[in-house]
Amino acid sequence: MKLDVNALKYLSKDDFRVLTAVEMGMRNHEIVPSELIARIASLKHGGTYKVLKNLLKHKLLHHDASKYDGFRLTYLGYDFLAIKTLVNRGVFSAVGRQIGVGKESDIFEVSNEDGTIMAMKLHRLGRVSFRAVKSKRDYLQNRSCSNWLYLSRLAALKEFSFMKALEDHDFPVPKALDCNRHCVIMSLVQGYPLVQVKEMQNPDIIFDTVISLIVRLAEHGLIHCDFNEFNIMIDDDEKVTMIDFPQMVSISHRNAQMYFDRDVECIFKFFRKRFKVTFELQSDEADGKDVNMDENESRPSFSSILPISGSLDKELAASGFSKKDQENLEKFIEGTSKDSDSSYEANTDDDSGVDEDDEPNDADIKKFESLSLKKQDSREEECDTVDTEQISSIASRSSEVQSASDEEKSDEESDPELAKRLGKQRRRAIASAHRRQHLTSRNSYKDKGGKSSQNSKIQKQLGAW
Numbered sequence: 001m002k003l004d005v006n007a008l009k010y011l012s013k014d015d016f017r018v019l020t021a022v023e024m025g026m027r028n029h030e031i032v033p034s035e036l037i038a039r040i041a042s043l044k045h046g047g048t049y050k051v052l053k054n055l056l057k058h059k060l061l062h063h064d065a066s067k068y069d070g071f072r073l074t075y076l077g078y079d080f081l082a083i084k085t086l087v088n089r090g091v092f093s094a095v096g097r098q099i100g101v102g103k104e105s106d107i108f109e110v111s112n113e114d115g116t117i118m119a120m121k122l123h124r125l126g127r128v129s130f131r132a133v134k135s136k137r138d139y140l141q142n143r144s145c146s147n148w149l150y151l152s153r154l155a156a157l158k159e160f161s162f163m164k165a166l167e168d169h170d171f172p173v174p175k176a177l178d179c180n181r182h183c184v185i186m187s188l189v190q191g192y193p194l195v196q197v198k199e200m201q202n203p204d205i206i207f208d209t210v211i212s213l214i215v216r217l218a219e220h221g222l223i224h225c226d227f228n229e230f231n232i233m234i235d236d237d238e239k240v241t242m243i244d245f246p247q248m249v250s251i252s253h254r255n256a257q258m259y260f261d262r263d264v265e266c267i268f269k270f271f272r273k274r275f276k277v278t279f280e281l282q283s284d285e286a287d288g289k290d291v292n293m294d295e296n297e298s299r300p301s302f303s304s305i306l307p308i309s310g311s312l313d314k315e316l317a318a319s320g321f322s323k324k325d326q327e328n329l330e331k332f333i334e335g336t337s338k339d340s341d342s343s344y345e346a347n348t349d350d351d352s353g354v355d356e357d358d359e360p361n362d363a364d365i366k367k368f369e370s371l372s373l374k375k376q377d378s379r380e381e382e383c384d385t386v387d388t389e390q391i392s393s394i395a396s397r398s399s400e401v402q403s404a405s406d407e408e409k410s411d412e413e414s415d416p417e418l419a420k421r422l423g424k425q426r427r428r429a430i431a432s433a434h435r436r437q438h439l440t441s442r443n444s445y446k447d448k449g450g451k452s453s454q455n456s457k458i459q460k461q462l463g464a465w
Contacts (some may be wrong), residue, residue, distance in 0.1 A: 003079055003108065003122070005095045007058045011080070017041050019081055022061060022073050026147065031070035032170050075124055075324035078149050082122075082183035091178045091185055092118060104155070104246075109381045110185070118176065119189070121159075123152040123182040123246075152182035155246040160184050162222075162245040165312050170218065172213070173243045189243070191235035194270075203237060210267050215300050218260060221251050221311025227263035228268045250313030257302040264299055 017365060021040035025032030039047040052071060055061045060077035064070055096109035099119070110120045128150030160179040163186065167173055175187040200206060215228055224231075225247045233241040249259060271277040 001300070003076065003095075003098070003106065005080075005083065007060075008080055008083065011058075014041075014043055014047070014051050015055060016084060017043065018048060019060060019073070019077055020054065022071055022077075023081060026073060026149070029066045029070070030147070031068070032313065033068055033070045073149060073385065075122075075149070076181060078152075079122055080378055082181040086183065086185065087182075088177060089178065092120070097122070102244075105244035116179065117188050119186050121156075121186065122230075123155045123159075123183045125151045125155060128341045141331050149182065149300045154183050157180045158248075159244075159246040160317055162248055162312075164243070165316055169312070171216075172239070172247075174241065174243065189235075189241050191233040191239070191241060194232040194234055195229040198274075199232060199276060200238060202236075203271060203277055206234070206240065207236060207267070207271045207275075211264070211300065212241060213240070214260070214263050214267070215305060218251055218302070218305045219308050220249050221307055223251060223253070223256055223259045224263055225254070225259045228266040229274075250303075251311075252313065260302045268299065286315050322378055 004176075012151075019040045020039065021031050021037050022460075025036050025038055029036070033053070034049070041048050043051070046238045052061065055069075055077070056063055059074060060080060061071045062074050064072065064207075090112075092110040094111045096117070098106060098108050098110065100107035103124045104125055105121050107122075108120045109117055110116050156179055159177050162193070163173055163176040163184075167175060174189055177185040177187065179185070185385040200204065210232060214224070217224060222284075224242070224245070226244060229243070231242060235242060249256060253259070346409065
């Protein structure tokens, strides 16, 4: 969205109060309800809906009534909030022309009351040209929020912190002045992007300087990840300045070597095509001859880089350098724990330097298998004992029932009237049992694996016995 600051001077305090209320509501709402905006803004004389209508006219808000009546901030409204805050701080007082545009940001000229010109970078993540930022960058880390405005704020904060740290370690970067929301204010670099430069007096020296910057960054624990001709500025005196830092990662990142090799490849490829740079090295000082080397031999390798103590990835918590890595690094540097000393002494007694107990041998594997087999056999024996106990109990019950039935038969033979009554009771019991079977057949599937199914299995075993 194009930044037009002309509407900024016509906005009142109530307008900015409502904008701030929408921003606060977007912390836990994608679309902030109108009632919630009015409650947060709490204007003295009301009129929140009138202010919302005015902000909607200037395209500072977006209205959405698909599910409920609500609003959300646009990038222009977020720009106005950041600019208003920085102007109140006295960082700058005027906004000038646009001097750069990229897939993730827009850059404008700003000036303060003294007339000093600075650069204002507005991060605009979520453009159609680069919507894979959620998978390509690690701005969210462990957070669950995925709002584009929030991602832009995280990217600006990360770039500001990296720029400050690199400036303190004498890297050729712009001077970071202030940061608010998704806006970063920095000093203006008087130069041109390297991609716009067609001729140079000393391309070999510039090439060595750029490659040394990549190596020096890696020595401080950082990898640029986007080090190419678009992010390198060069002035008339051929002084190099590097820009664009939100995507930097630590050398502890799992893809650190790939990013390092990609940065080196970009520089080699550009200088070879644009300036026809040849990679030569004086191999024999006595002969004084220069021998053309292979590019692979002249390139810096990631494995040969020695990190410097007090790395920046640890200070800035760069991507890939976790808290666990920091603790392990501190333990390695201190080396004063008694456990580590005792383990070291025990390991130095062996020639191999490896403890034999750490790796399982064949005997241990066989012991483990025999133990597991014994456990399985013991479980099977327990199951068999339980089954035999249940079967014996059922057999004893069935014998008792048979003896009782024999006694009843002898009584029936002696008394005919008793036999008739018992016959009627049996027929009624059989009829009621049939009715119950028809009623409970619908829910019979619920008793699968229950007590009745287990008893039926045991009865089958008894019949086979």
